Amino acid sequence: MNTSEHPFAMPPGHAHEDKDTSALYAKVTWRLIPLLFLCYVAAYLDRVNVGFAKLQMLQELHFSETVYGIGAGIFFIGYFVFEVPSNIILHKVGARLWIARVMITWAVISACMMFVTTPTVFYVLRFLLGVAEAGLFPGVILYLTYWYPAERRGKIVAMFMTGIPVSGVLGGPLSGWILHAMSGFGGYSGWQWLFLLEAIPSLVLGIVIILKLDRGIEQAKWLTPDEKRILARNVAADAEGSHAGSFRDGMTRPIVWGLSAIYLFFIMGLYGVGFWLPTLIKGSGVTDPLSIGLLTTLPYAAAAIAMVLVGRSSDARRERRWHVTVPGLIGTVGWFVTVSAGSHNIPLAMIGLTVATIGVMTTLCQFWCLPTAVLAGAAAATGIAVVNSVGNLAGFISPYVIGWIIDKTHSTDLGVYTLAACLAIGGLLVLLMPKRLVNR
Known part of the structure; x- marks a missing residue:
């Protein structure tokens, strides 16, 4: 296969890259991304399968929509509290051990969700699940900066983050x-089997991480000395344009908190998809769990x-801001179409949901080109974690607010309009970011 045609080769716009360098990065990508991608698929499946369990769980346990919203969202309180410490530990002990720890502990806790009987148990286990998973996503984003310079991260981050939609592609039919x-099999309800069976992949992958993931370039035995030098040189040169400060710098720089606010608005849209997509489809008139x-x-x-396509375009053009903003605005339009169609036009509602999901997912993966362009070293470890943890507080706010709105209005319309507005605000705020800082 010609290097320029390789699925992991650089876009044509990077003419300054020789074929050997592109082939080297393709080699790195084949080694790292499939495994990290599978981990994120499993992680996201364990995080949002509660959205499918809800279809049976609420009626059987007599939980209200508000109880569900609190339980779905309290995950992010534990996630928020332990995110920064977790990323600092990963930076010090290495990705292999820490990511494996994350995956194994959350697999055990996720399986224990099958024993939920009361709102209190539901809240406690969801909180502990957030504690267990804290650090995985920002840890992987940080880990990728050890291997790839900023100009290559648009597509690479997109490939990793396709774990979210792929978990939906695989998890939807599987959960249904x-x-x-x-x-009723073995005396357990379908939602109980859901939590147990979908925890198994995380447990297995945690063990695989211990065996297969390298801490960094120097520890990679599958690279030659010359290949290691090239990769290390490119990462070092890239870091010269970033703020490679202390752990404290990553928590105190104003730009970190600005990015955190933007990400919070985007996450509002994401968890509208993750936690409520099955409910929205059911509300459009589809009732069978398998069909949903x-x-x-x-x-x-x-x-x-x-x-992946937008990530490739972002790298090729060395442009980040509009590649975040435009998908966000497209997602906003999708949410409005979904509400307008309602249950009287299921095909149009599905088109709206599809456009909204495209916009939300694409915006999020391109967003992560911004903090990694301005932070490096210890500052990146804490800064990336701060952005992710603050942003993910929306994971608590979003399901709680939507659950409360549904209970009060008996309609999802106002909740979806809220998600759409948040997505648009976040996209427009990105344009306030200095172009010279992030277009790398």
């Missing part, structure tokens, strides 16, 4: 099938394709 087929699961694959599959 488990609810449909396993209900199959329909969720359409928006997620389209989003996975769009994420």
